[in-house]
Amino acid sequence: ILNVEQSPQSLHVQEGDSTNFTCSFPSSNFYALHWYRWETAKSPEALFVMTLNGDEKKKGRISATLNTKEGYSYLYIKGSQPEDSATYLCAFHNDYKLSFGAGTTVTVRA
Amino acid sequence: DTAVSQTPKYLVTQMGNDKSIKCEQNLGHDTMYWYKQDSKKFLKIMFSYNNKELIINETVPNRFSPKSPDKAHLNLHINSLELGDSAVYFCASSQEGASDNEQFFGPGTRLTVL
Numbered sequence: 366i367l368n369v370e371q372s373p374q375s376l377h378v379q380e381g382d383s384t385n386f387t388c389s390f391p392s393s394n395f396y397a398l399h400w401y402r403w404e405t406a407k408s409p410e411a412l413f414v415m416t417l418n419g420d421e422k423k424k425g426r427i428s429a430t431l432n433t434k435e436g437y438s439y440l441y442i443k444g445s446q447p448e449d450s451a452t453y454l455c456a457f458h459n460d461y462k463l464s465f466g467a468g469t470t471v472t473v474r475a
Numbered sequence: 476d477t478a479v480s481q482t483p484k485y486l487v488t489q490m491g492n493d494k495s496i497k498c499e500q501n502l503g504h505d506t507m508y509w510y511k512q513d514s515k516k517f518l519k520i521m522f523s524y525n526n527k528e529l530i531i532n533e534t535v536p537n538r539f540s541p542k543s544p545d546k547a548h549l550n551l552h553i554n555s556l557e558l559g560d561s562a563v564y565f566c567a568s569s570q571e572g573a574s575d576n577e578q579f580f581g582p583g584t585r586l587t588v589l
Contacts, residue, residue, distance in 0.1 A: 396574035396575075397574035397575050399577065399578075407582070408479075408565065408580035408581055408582050408583060409518070409565075409580045410580070411577035411578065411579070414575050414576070414577050416574070416575050454518070456518075458574035458575075459574075461523065461530055461531055462520045462523060462531050462533075463520065463578065464520075465517060465518040465519070467515065467516060467517055468516065
């Protein structure tokens, strides 16, 4: 069982503020790190798939960084909007399967 | 047009019954998956099929049997349902099982065993 941990478990952020949260994963046998966004009553949707150490990916106001040597990834939300409220899952790809973290639930207050 | 669809969306049944959940993807993907969302909200892989062949079978009771009639479908049959089987089950697909291919998830099936 691969240990993928996300922190914090939940956070509240004021509209317009920026925030970030972490995902830690095993640093050995790294293949890829996935980030998914999961809105209530919907299904998870892929945000990023990251494979290279030092990689940084961006989609609109959301970006992610990857450090495979120390086994962590950060997800950043710049200028949070109410529509950013969701649970953000990271998943470590190893041995043909994804091992998911429990997620960070972000609530953006207007 | 729905990319990954599951039926039914909700399933309420009695202990001991046999039930199936169907999954279809119209993305032309080669690989399909079944996940169970456990009581702590973790998504845990149950099975993975690539081109109708089983490639992942996690420690899942024999009562769960996946069936892939073609690469666009991966159905989940559950025999002798138990209370502990109550959960949300998600189907997903990806273009091959490669690590850098994102997975596309279905809407989930909420199974309640009474």
